[in-house]
Amino acid sequence: MESSAPRTARARVRAEMSAEIKEVARRHLAEDGAAGLSLRAVARDLGMVSSAVYRYFASRDELLTALIIDAFDAVGAAAEQAGRRTAGEGTMPRWLALSAAVRDWARRHPQEYALVYGSPVPGYQAPAATIDPATRVTAVFLALVTDGVAAGEIATGAAVRLPRTVRADVGFIRATGAPGVPDAVLVRALAVWTQLFGAISYELFGHLNNVVTDLDGLFAAQMRQAGAFLMAGAA
Amino acid sequence: MESSAPRTARARVRAEMSAEIKEVARRHLAEDGAAGLSLRAVARDLGMVSSAVYRYFASRDELLTALIIDAFDAVGAAAEQAGRRTAGEGTMPRWLALSAAVRDWARRHPQEYALVYGSPVPGYQAPAATIDPATRVTAVFLALVTDGVAAGEIATGAAVRLPRTVRADVGFIRATGAPGVPDAVLVRALAVWTQLFGAISYELFGHLNNVVTDLDGLFAAQMRQAGAFLMAGAA
DNA sequence: TGTACATCAGTGAACGCGCGTTCACTGATGTAC
DNA sequence: TGTACATCAGTGAACGCGCGTTCACTGATGTAC
Numbered sequence: 001m002e003s004s005a006p007r008t009a010r011a012r013v014r015a016e017m018s019a020e021i022k023e024v025a026r027r028h029l030a031e032d033g034a035a036g037l038s039l040r041a042v043a044r045d046l047g048m049v050s051s052a053v054y055r056y057f058a059s060r061d062e063l064l065t066a067l068i069i070d071a072f073d074a075v076g077a078a079a080e081q082a083g084r085r086t087a088g089e090g091t092m093p094r095w096l097a098l099s100a101a102v103r104d105w106a107r108r109h110p111q112e113y114a115l116v117y118g119s120p121v122p123g124y125q126a127p128a129a130t131i132d133p134a135t136r137v138t139a140v141f142l143a144l145v146t147d148g149v150a151a152g153e154i155a156t157g158a159a160v161r162l163p164r165t166v167r168a169d170v171g172f173i174r175a176t177g178a179p180g181v182p183d184a185v186l187v188r189a190l191a192v193w194t195q196l197f198g199a200i201s202y203e204l205f206g207h208l209n210n211v212v213t214d215l216d217g218l219f220a221a222q223m224r225q226a227g228a229f230l231m232a233g234a235a
Numbered sequence: 236m237e238s239s240a241p242r243t244a245r246a247r248v249r250a251e252m253s254a255e256i257k258e259v260a261r262r263h264l265a266e267d268g269a270a271g272l273s274l275r276a277v278a279r280d281l282g283m284v285s286s287a288v289y290r291y292f293a294s295r296d297e298l299l300t301a302l303i304i305d306a307f308d309a310v311g312a313a314a315e316q317a318g319r320r321t322a323g324e325g326t327m328p329r330w331l332a333l334s335a336a337v338r339d340w341a342r343r344h345p346q347e348y349a350l351v352y353g354s355p356v357p358g359y360q361a362p363a364a365t366i367d368p369a370t371r372v373t374a375v376f377l378a379l380v381t382d383g384v385a386a387g388e389i390a391t392g393a394a395v396r397l398p399r400t401v402r403a404d405v406g407f408i409r410a411t412g413a414p415g416v417p418d419a420v421l422v423r424a425l426a427v428w429t430q431l432f433g434a435i436s437y438e439l440f441g442h443l444n445n446v447v448t449d450l451d452g453l454f455a456a457q458m459r460q461a462g463a464f465l466m467a468g469a470a
Numbered sequence: 471t472g473t474a475c476a477t478c479a480g481t482g483a484a485c486g487c488g489c490g491t492t493c494a495c496t497g498a499t500g501t502a503c
Numbered sequence: 504t505g506t507a508c509a510t511c512a513g514t515g516a517a518c519g520c521g522c523g524t525t526c527a528c529t530g531a532t533g534t535a536c
Contacts, residue, residue: 010478010532017479033357035270040522051524052480060523111357118354120440122268122346131445165449166456173446191430191457198433199426205355210366211408214400221401222426229464245499245511252512275489286491287513295490 018056020046022066029067029111034121037064061124068126069133071112076136078105083140091148095227096220098140099196103219106200113204117197138193142177145189148231149181157233160184188233192226199223253291255281257301264302264346269356272299296359303361304368306347311371313340318375326383330462331455333375334431338454341435348439352432373428377412380424383466384416392468395419423468427461434458 024045028037039060043050057063082101086094106113115121116134148154160183162170170186178186199222202208203215212218259280263272274295278285292298317336321329341348350356351369383389395418397405405421413421434457437443438450447453 008533014479031357033270033354035268036357038522039524048479049481050522051482051526054524055479114354117436117440117442119268119349122266122271126441134442160456160460162456163449163452166452169447169449169453187456187460190453191434191460194433194437194457195426195430196433197437198429198431201352201436202429202432205352206361207352207369212404214398214404217398217401218404218425221395221397221422222429225395225422225426243500249512273489274491283512284514285489286493286515289491290512 014056021053021056021063022070025063025067026070026109026112029115030109033111034064034115034124037067039063064121064124065127065130067112068116068130071109071116072130072133072136074109074112075102075105075116076133076140078102079137079140083143091144091151091153091231092224092227094144094147095192095230096223098144099223099226100220102137102196103200103203106204110204113200117201118205139177141189141193142173142181145185145230146178146181149185154185154231155233156182157184157188160187162187184233185230188230192230195226196223249291256288256291256298257305260298260302261305261344261347264350265344268346269299269350269359272302274298299356299359300362300365302347303351303365306344306351307365307368307371309344309347310337310340310351311368311375313337314372314375318378326379326386326388326466327459327462329379329382330427330465331458333379334458334461335455337372337431338435338438341439345439348435352436353440374412376424376428377408377416380420380465381413381416384420389420389466390468391417392419392423395422397422419468420465423465427465430461431458 021042024042025037028041028045032038037060039053039057040050042063043053053063057066078101079098082097083094086097106117120126145154149156162183167183170183173186173190174181178189181189199219203212203219208215208218256277259277260272263276263280267273272295274288274292275285277298278288281288288298292301313336314333317332318329321332341352355361380389384391397418402418405418408421408425409416413424416424434454438447438454443450443453
């Protein structure tokens with residue numbers, strides 16, 4: 001994070017230009033995907049010469065990184081907003097709001113979703129700076145689960161039999177953002193979470209074409225079911 | 236599908252050459268991804284001139300299509316083999332074998348998995364010829380569900396409340412490969428199915444790095460849970 | 471408030487590269503009689 | 504079994520293209536005194 005309020009006029013213009021480059025790059029992403037993202041094409045669209053872009057991003061990969069961070073931040077913000085909107089409510093409405101927010105964002109920005117949750121860009125190594133923004137969405141989910149357990153809304157259910165290694169992994173997740181949530185609930189939570197992204201990817205990447213017509217309805221039904229499963233270990 | 240046994244020697248050599256091109260292309264895929272797949276690079280690796288490849292594939296996209304079909308066929312074959320191996324058994328062992336087979340294949344061929352279940356290749360429109368091979372995996376799953384219901388192993392559970400449009404979609408799925416399976420079970424089945432691909436993608440695309448260490452153990456636990464949910468509407 | 475210097479944004483040309491695809495061709499392999 | 508012709512695989516050169524990145528430069532904007 002840089003200081004949010006640029007002092008000088010030059011710095012302000014610079015920030016605006018940076019944003020504009022990313023904006024155009026996002027449009028290109030939407031048409032040609034990450035692998036087809038080209039600094040030259042972006043520069044062309046902005047009416048500048050390609051080398052000028054290097055004043056703002058040191059390389060193509062750095063621009064890509066900026067887009068990835070922005071994408072994670074955007075889903076994260078959407079999730080957090082849904083979280084705030086349903087702050088006082090129960091586990092189910094909170095979960096439905098969160099899952100819908102993630103899906104809506106994904107549908108509105110399919111290539112950005114693909115960028116962060118689809119196949120990795122070949123030859124690109126995500127730097128450490130992308131980790132923090134990536135955890136924002138997950139944090140909203142874990143908070144919801146934690147609250148649900150604390151409020152007694154989420155039933156623990158029968159204890160699950162897990163290998164020691166898996167118990168350790170689950171313990172790590174509990175330690176990072178889900179205090180007091182028992183193993184059984186966390187395993188269900190993980191299932192529900194991967195189901196969410198599985199459902200979105202399945203829909204967005206075209207595997208439901210010619211099979212399902214009411215995508216909204218099916219998604220809603222799936223998420224209601226998933227919420228019930230999360231809460232009670234049953235649907 | 237072409238005739239499986241090439242008559243003439245020329246046809247045999249041609250088929251071998253075709254296979255060799257795809258083999259090399261698959262290797263390139265594994266390194267550079269679909270967007271980086273280049274006819275020239277493949278030709279170079281085979282010691283031939285780039286234009287010679289056009290004797291076998293009319294364009295880069297046609298080669299990509301062949302790879303996609305092969306990939307779908309490969310997961311399909313792996314799934315069918317798991318299905319045959321567990322043919323007489325119950326729903327749970329069949330499901331565990333199927334899900335493990337799909338995951339194993341995906342881990343052994345990550346770029347091919349990405350090619351068919353990851354982000355779509357920008358600018359590439361999958362032709363109709365890819366649809367049939369794509370349904371093979373799903374067919375194995377639906378057979379398992381159908382058998383489980385017929386054998387009384389899968390409980391229907393409480394009837395679900397679904398919009399008419401979703402009921403129609405579910406009815407279409409039932410008609411194509413799951414005769415006699417009630418709505419409630421089919422909706423659970425869809426959830427379990429998307430969870431499978433969500434879990435594989437999450438793992439393969441790196442979202443569990445630095446979070447989960449025992450990927451095998453977690454996957455197995457998740458799939459046991461998913462199987463129980465499929466069978467009883469609970470875990 | 472005015473001047474001298476430093477910083478920075480953007481230019482334009484160039485580097486070396488790889489790509490998909492076409493085309494006229496050579497020579498080997500198959501087919502028909 | 505042998506010859507004449509058709510088919511086909513692979514060659515090599517060329518087309519036009521776009522890419523990332525570097526570099527010496529011009530001119531405008533900021534900063535220090």
